[in-house]
Amino acid sequence: MxxxxxxxxxxxxxxxxxxxxxxxxxxxxxxxxxxxxxxxxxxxxxxxxxxxxxxxxxxxxxxxxxxxxxxxxxxxxxxxxxxxxxxxxxxxxxxxxxxxxxxxxxxxxxxxxxxxxxxxxxxxxxxxxxxxxxxxxxxxxxxxxxxxxxxxxxxxxxxxxxxxxxxxxxxxxxxxxxxxxxxxxxxxxxxxxxxxxxxxxxxxxxxxxxxxxxxxxxxxxxxxxxxxxxxxxxxxxxxxxxxxxxxxxxxGWTRREPLAPNPAPIDATFDFIPGFSARPLQTLLAEILNTPDTRPALILVEAPMGEGKTEAALYAHLQLQNAAGHRGLYVALPTQATGNAMYGRLRTFLGHQAARRPSQTPVTVDLQLLHGGSALNDTYQHDLARTRSEEQQTLRPTPNTAGDAADTVRAGEWFSHRKRALLSEYGVGTVDQALLGVLNVNHQFVRLWGLGNRVVVLDEVHAYDTYTTQLIHALVRWMHTLNSSVIIMSATLPNQTRQDLLNAWNVTPDPAPDYPRLTVARTGDPAPISRHIPGPRRTQTVTLRATDPHPAALAAQAVTLAEAGGTVTVIVNTVQRAQDIFKSVREQLGPRFQSMCKGSKHPEKIGVHLYHARYPADDRAEREERVLRYLGKQPATYHRNGEPHTSDVRPERFILIATQVAEQSLDFDTDVMITDLAPIDLLLQRAGRLHRHESNTGRRGGHDTPTLFVAGLHDWPEAALSEHHWKYVYAPALMYRTWHALQGRTHLTLPDDLDPLVQRVYDPGTPTLKTLDEVQQATLRKADTHLRQQRNNQTSLGGQAHIGQPDTFLDLPTQPSLGEPDGEPTHDDTNAATDELAAETPHFGTRLGDDSLRIVPIHRNGADFLDSRGQTAAQITTLLKNDWEAARAIYRRSLQVSRHDLVRHYRDHPTRRGGDHIGWAAHPLLRDAEPLILTSNQTVIGKTRVALDPELGLIYERIE
Known part of the structure; x- marks a missing residue:
């Protein structure tokens, strides 16, 4: 100036x-x-x-x-x-x-x-x-x-x-x-x-x-x-x-300039990834964007796992940052777990790009992790602590960052405040943090300003319901207005969703090319550029079999499969089923049972591991780490007695029992899988974990052929939806249509079958299925009507929830603030926590769902402790407001619950947790947490007995 x-x-x-x-x-x-x-x-x-x-x-x-x-x-x-x-x-x-x-x-x-x-x-x-x-x-x-x-x-x-x-x-x-x-x-x-x-x-x-x-x-x-x-x-x-x-x-507000002023070719950009070679998707997108066009773009990437969608998006960000003058990147994911995983990947990518800049133009990158559980992410907290100690966070606008790539990425503490986080140049977190920009919350315009003139990546878009999807469409419209580029990635999108997204960018939808496909819509163009993504790609034929959905039967089958050698994964739709199957497996194995939280390999035993969201946060993190340790890429690096170890620890015989948390959050490989019936896109997500890592070929026991057993696929699933509570988790209409789409099939070919099956199940124009009998047809018509009404209601609610369209926003009457709603599913397993006692009234924020509550199990033994041995005091009313170390230790023992008895009890009988200056109520991390007081590891609330088991997690038992 x-x-x-x-x-x-x-x-x-x-x-x-x-x-x-x-x-x-x-x-x-x-x-x-x-x-x-x-x-x-x-x-x-x-x-x-x-x-x-x-x-x-x-x-x-x-x-x-x-x-x-x-x-x-x-x-x-x-x-x-x-x-x-x-x-x-x-x-x-x-x-x-x-x-x-x-x-x-x-x-x-x-x-x-x-x-x-x-x-x-x-x-x-x-x-x-x-x-x-x-x-x-x-x-x-x-x-x-x-x-x-x-x-x-x-x-x-x-x-x-x-x-x-x-x-x-x-x-x-x-x-x-x-x-x-x-x-x-x-x-x-x-x-x-x-x-x-x-x-x-x-x-x-x-x-x-x-x-x-x-x-x-x-x-x-x-x-x-x-x-x-x-x-x-x-x-x-x-x-x-x-x-x-x-x-x-x-x-730490430094100059906003391109991370890579002249991006290297794709292979050179990602040379820090061992064995990296550009995939056709990455090459095609780079070619389309390799023009002098300075306009922002909406990019839709519909491709299966393994096509390199994330690397394609990161490279596109480098190109758009240079061509359109964008000032940063935000990667939005559906859950905290996926956000945590992406934080590490983005941190490594940004560090390598910043470190290879010419010495005359060094840059320090600020990267924020944006979600409600960021206090539990050790890497992010380490970055905050390291930055805090660097000259009291004082940085020059273009500081000299020559040295190790890891040192070029920082996490400025000023930007870690929830309202300021999107002001940081780079960020990764949940989609909810971005969607708060289009909700009527305090300082929503600061969030939109932070996302403006930026590259925004929305990953795994198929994971959201109709309500949240409406908010995503509103966000896309605002990003278009604010000169941002948006990259949307999904395994596949229903045709209507693809059209709605293109309409939000003010371009006329074109006929979708063959799957997998890439669509690029430039601001101001009447129509997008759409291309089929060519091969070669890895295809896989999965054997499809039906199986009995009863927990004892699934347990018996899992044991039989594990006895043949290899790793068996069981993914079910509710936590209760996962706990029941685990108990049945443990009983059937008897002395051959080996808890994988206590050991790894034993020549005469079968390792069994339970993983769901109803564990305290630190226990859940430990269980997630063990899933990746045993079923992730080998050799694995893990800690034992505080020391890092690297070795091949994939078990010879192993059973993983999990809920939806394993569906999209974790990169693991299993030899054979048993799954509950689920909507087709989620079912295929689960199947994507079969034989995922080619390096395990030849060590799969008796399961050289990838096989997917689907519980409930034998008979018309109406009875199973009620008996196993699936109807409270997923829309019955989608379950019926998925069941029908898989009838008569003995194999699935991935990714070839992915898009046709998804379009068949989700296409609202698909007529009533003629091969069903009259009773089944009537049941499906009723379920379709209910789903259509539900979608219409969610579309209406979503339209009412956001701030309005960019061209009409200022003409709308102002509305009272929603405060600071936190709609993200902090436990990543919302559906699996739902049961017949769930509250019927949804809360409104970035997602629809049952009322939920963060609790901390407290062991009462003369005094209140975080552990059953009475070693760590809970400090419910005595915690000092500035004691973040103790607060994090308490928060690590917390978990999110939606059981109606618990939510109603604490709403009607809030616990005394200190005051404005001391105790949990005074601390930002714990002000919304309630203590669950346990005696001998259990308590009774309303008509529910609640117990905390070290293997099973939080257990609910209905008391009649």
Whole structure:
């Protein structure tokens, strides 16, 4: 931003006594005048934008219709500065007696029983001041609303902002605007010519203003303020801009520039992956994007596992970052577990790309992990701790990062706050964190600003219900408006979903090419580019067999298969079934049973491992690690007695019993699989774990042919849906149609059968299946009607839940804030936790679902302990607010539950957990957690006996 020319001004007495901040309101010490704070925040906006790519500044220039980008940026920064103009009013000035006393000597005062928030006062008083300077009235009004909502919520402008405002107050407000415009050299400039202010422009200005306000509000109050802003506001602005740059260095806001200015070929980019060779998908996408086109793009990748979708997306990000001027990347996944896995992969990728940059242009990458369980991710917490110790987080805009690739990735603590995390340049987490940008939550515009002009990757999109899918469509529309590129990846999409996504990007859907397929839609093009992804690819023929769904029968079959040698995986639809099957397997094996949490290999025993979501977080993490240790790629690296070991530990005979958590979150390989009937796409996801790693060929015991046993495939599944509670987990219509689609089949060919089967089951136009008898047809018609109604309801709810379309958002009436809903499934296993006692009323956020509750099992033995041996105190009412180490230890013993008895009990009888300053209630990590008090490992709540078993996890027993 060029140095402005200042118009001379003689300050009034009134403008010099108006206060904005005070260290001690009652004493009036360490105060800051309104003008100083306005210029501080304007300086922060300027410092932020000078580190943004040129494309961001060009977007802001387009918002105001100003062809001179430097001039437009000065106008934007001046608007951001004026965010607190409403503090120059009696409604605010009366709040500190000592400071107000000086104000009343030069400005009129009236008694105030109620005060309008100063942001709303800004919305009221600024538009006419801008209109008097030539601004279009609609643009002035909407811009004032964008900066006025900096405390978190867009609200309607009040008719009368406060009482006592008169000529003298109007004069000093006008003087403040003059001084701010003088500081930015705008007093003699023509007003921006824009005659409309779009939803995208609103989000950009609102997000920037709040970010700048957060940074500017951290400036220290140093006694009596400097008189400089009143005599030479431009000189003060220059000084404040230097201070803003220092503060941005401190929090780690570095220059936003391409990670790889000239991306290497794909093979060289991923040469850190042993044996990497570019797949056809990766090559095809790179060729389509290898053009001088600077426009953002929507990219749909529909391909099976093993095609390299993640690497294709990461390479596309490098290309789009250079061509379109994007400023970072966010990878959004369906669960915390998938987010954790991607954090490690993205961390490695970013580190290698940053380390290979030319020494003249080094860069440090900030990477945030965004989900509710990030406190439990040891790698992320290590990155935070390491960054915290590096010169108090002080970094230069382009620091020298020569050295190990791992040292080029950091996790700035300032950005780890949930509202700030998406401001970081790079991030990985759940889709829910991105979707909060389109929900009416506090500071949603900050989240959208963080995602704007960025590459956003949405992975495993097939995992969401209709409600969440509606929010994803809204997010895609907003990303289109905010000049972001979006990459959507899925094993396959129903045709209607593909069309809806293309419509959200304002392009006309084209006929889908043969599967697997790639679709690229450029902003402004009438139609997308769609291509079939050529081979060669690995195909696999899976033998398909039906089996008895009764738990004892499944257990017996698992034992028989394991006795033949190799690894057996059983995936079922509910936690209760998993626990029942585990107990039956243990009983049938007798002395041959070997718990895989206590040992690995034994020549005469069969290892058995249970994995689901109803374990305390640390136990679940340990069980997940053992799944990957024994069934992941070999040799495996693991810790024993605190020391790392690397060896081949794949068991010769092994049974894994799991729920949906193993369906998409874990990269493991099994020799043979038994699964409950499930919707076809999820069933095929499960089958994808069969013979996944070619390196295990020749060591699969008696299971050289991949075989999938499907429980419930023999008979029409209506009875099984009720008996085994599957109807509470998945839509019966999809279960019936999946069952029918697999009738008569003895084999599945993957990936060839994937897309045709998914389209057949999910196509809403598929008529009632003629091969069914009349009773079955009637049952299916009823189930189809119910599913159609459910989808219609979810579509309506999803449409009502988000903030609106970019082109109509500002015309909609404002709504009360939802607060901070956290809809992500923190336990990753929402469906499997559901049973006949689940609450019927859904809660609204980023996902629909039953009410849930985070609990911490507490062992009561004279006192309250985290462990049954009484070694670690629970500190329910005594935990210190700043004791994060103890809080994390407690949180690690927590788990999310949705059992109606438990949720209702704690809602009606909340536990005393301390207060505002001490105890769980005071700590950010535990404020929503409730203690589950156990005596001898169990308790009774309502009509449910709850027990914690070290092998089975949390057990529910209905008491009649």
């Amino acid at each position: 060029t140095a402005p020319h200042m118009t001379p001004h003689t300050p009034s007495a009134a403008v010099q006594v108006l206060w904005a901040k005070s260290g001690q309101l009652s004493a009036g010490t360490g105060w800051l005048p309104v003008l100083h704070h306005l210029l501080d925040v304007g300086a922060c906006a300027a410092a932020i934008l000078e580190r943004e790519p040129a494309s961001t500044r060009d977007l802001l220039a387009g918002d105001l219709g100003v062809p001179d980008t430097d001039l437009a940026v000065r106008w934007i920064c001046a608007l951001a500065a004026l965010h607190d103009l409403g503090k120059a009013s009696p409604a605010f000035q009366h709040k500190a007696d000592v400071l107000a006393a000086r104000v009343w000597k030069v400005l009129p005062w009236q008694n105030h029983s109620e005060s309008t928030p100063h942001g709303l006062v800004t919305q009221k008083i600024l538009p006419p001041l801008l209109e008097a300077r030539g601004w279009n009235s609609d643009v002035a009004r909407r811009a004032a609303q964008a900066i006025g909502c900096h405390h978190g919520q867009r609200q309607d402008t009040p008719r009368a902002p406060d009482r006592g405002t008169g000529t003298e107050w109007h004069a000093v407000q006008d003087e403040l605007v003059t001084l701010v415009l003088n500081a930015f050299g705008l007093q003699g400039e023509l007003a921006p010519p824009a005659t409309s202010f779009t939803g995208g422009a609103f989000m950009r200005l609102a997000g920037l203003t709040s970010f700048a306000d957060w940074v500017g509000s951290s400036f220290p109050l140093n006694g009596e303020p400097s008189p400089l802003p009143f005599t030479d506001p431009a000189a003060y602005l220059a000084r404040a801009t230097e201070q803003a740059r220092d503060e941005l260095d401190r929090i």
